[in-house]
Amino acid sequence: MAAILKGIVATSVLSSSSDFVPKGVQLPSLKSLPVSERKGGFLVDGSDAKVVPVSNARARSAGRLVAANAVAAEKSAASTASKTGGHELLLFEALREGLEEEMDRDPRVCVMGEDVGHYGGSYKVTKGLAKKYGDLRVLDTPIAENSFTGMAVGAAMTGLRPIVEGMNMGFLLLAFNQISNNCGMLHYTSGGQFKIPIVIRGPGGVGRQLGAEHSQRLESYFQSIPGIQMVACSTPYNAKGLMKAAIRSENPVILFEHVLLYNLKERIPDEEYVLSLEEAEMVRPGEHVTILTYSRMRYHVMQAAKTLVNKGYDPEVIDIRSLKPFDLYTIGNSVKKTHRVLIVEECMRTGGIGASLTAAINENFHDYLDAPVVCLSSQDVPTPYAGTLEEWTVVQPAQIVTAVEQLCR
């Protein structure tokens, strides 16, 4: 059931006691609440100038933002979940549910990848689908990423709607030629004659001691490719919604999943819903600082937010979801409110999503900033195998707390 969060700020954050939420842990879903305004004020304690946020008893708004003009039609199912109940599932099941609904809806939707068929997918996202739809619709490919991605491009050009699964996102480096040259470019170089409604998805990110090559974050490599969209899911709710949106989109979309998030559990609506590919998600409104994040780092941020709230801060947390293009409306509104920005990402420091986001914010909202944009990224280091080293490669909640404290000084 969705927890209705009221009143005191301190209790109203997603809690997670470790880096990732262990299997079976249920996260209270903020997204199931009706969007409402948060009224509050600030008490400024004159003696040490510490800002203590005070809010009255109001449900926190979360989930879908209310973007005035730009919102694509979204079924407002989430707001009714608390009333009708919805159903609980894990993130990988949510992905599968979205996939299955779209495959039922449109017979041109098909899946291609290694071990997606009989094996059910290495992370079980396609489990049972081959039995239901057959070996051609859920195609087990040989180990030839470049070629089967190109094959998916050709199939998309000639009328199908394929979904390519990279068993691990890192394997798609082998398909870079096809993703960059063909996926991204063919609609343009053909003068608009051919469209490529393809979805490329797979698990990426730093896992649990998987070693350098299985711990890659490809979003930074792909972001420059013109003609593609990139989204990252982080909860079962947005995983299903983004999967469906990506499949329905006429553009090539890369959907980034995270190895450690597949077992998140959440209650999602029974009714059908599709999210917008271009919009960010307001996770926790606040007043003091805007924290922009995506994918797994969302949970590190929320864990840090717990600490921050106890210390008297009021961070606004936004899961940007759309890595390319950025939702500058949601982000901009937040910057205009808080005047301080912290980006927390798992990408490498150099040339990562955070780097692009910093540039975009500086370019568009410079006048609203009271401090330089701070970006916390993973170290520019091939992810080490040793657990301790691996932990120091990615951003940890303690660092986020420190960064906010410094930013808000």
Added chain:
Amino acid sequence: MSSAFPAMKILQPLSTTRSPEKPLFDLLKSPSSFLGSASKLRFNAQKPSPSSSYSSSCHRPSTIVAVSDVVKEKKTLKSNSSLSNLLITKEEGLELYEDMVLGRAFEDMCAQMYYRGKMFGFVHLYNGQEAVSTGFIKLLKQEDYVCSTYRDHVHALSKGVPARAVMSELFGKTTGCCRGQGGSMHMFSKEHNLLGGFAFIGEGIPVATGAAFTSKYRREVLKEAGCDSVTLAFFGDGTCNNGQFFECLNMAALWKLPIVFVVENNLWAIGMSHLRATSDPEIWKKGPAFGMPGVHVDGMDVLKVREVAKEAIARARRGEGPTLVECETYRFRGHSLADPDELRDPAEKARYSARDPITALKKYMIENNLVNEAELKAIERRIDEVIEDAVEFGDKSPLPSRSQLLENVFADPKGFGIGPDGKYRCEDPKFTEGTAHV
């Protein structure tokens, strides 16, 4: 698992055996013509597999004979030579001739236009290879797919893209087949099912495999019984050392996709001789390694190519899977208009000029009394007019305006995202002007 494929009959065009001391290909030394041209080829058609969903008759093996051989034979025959012995009818002959002349004249005009500064960048001309394009593509239906490489002008023309559209595209005008956005190396046509035009070698082969996959999918999943589109993938000898080639041979054979892999082996990848790049230069042999027939054919002889193509395409249409066809051919010009073409031996070039496919077909048709000189001249004149018209059309066409800059980046322009004002970027009026900030 799929049923075992029928036994492959591998064509063995060479009677010479290969020894370590004597290289198989020794073109500079041996005065004999390039392998395959003088020998008879026997292509034994596959028996239809029991799982094939198409009814098919048994196939008699047909003997493909070199044009030059036929000419030698026919010289002695006089009025009692019957037309039914010939490989083509008059109409077919005229069609083939016209297509090849169109290709040749177009490419020659491209060279002229390039040196006059009307087109730029990398332009790769097809002179000398017309028999392959005409021999294969003229057998296709509109709904069949062709996937090419950067040497794609003539594939586009053979597939039916109007010369005007291709020339305009080369001039970078908005009336080009890709609105001027693709250029020489990226010819696309949805109407004629031309899937490109690819600048990197090998990257079109998976796309072609995908089109063949769609054809199979439509038949078997979407239950469109009438769908039997075949895809032709054209690529060169250099590409045959690329991973994508092998990966796609595997997948196509594995799933019995309706595709024909056509290798235009012109012996040179820019300045890299095929023999210096390839451990086993006989590319057709690589087909059976993946479970499909490998056929070798003289690519300077349009009638031979056509006979092989007929069977390969029919095989794919019947659902029996892919074929690898290696066409030995030659490009009379350099790799591109920027290539000084200094490495190739003039003697080699002279040998091939003597086997010009257009001259050969002309000779065949005249000596078999299929046509007379006047009819062929009429075709040539008509083609000249078509080319002149194409150039004029290209000249008069407008250059793309600024508004075209952002238009086709995304099929759904919402992909440019939401701007700070809350509106989608594509809703910005400046977007259609091409000046919006994205």
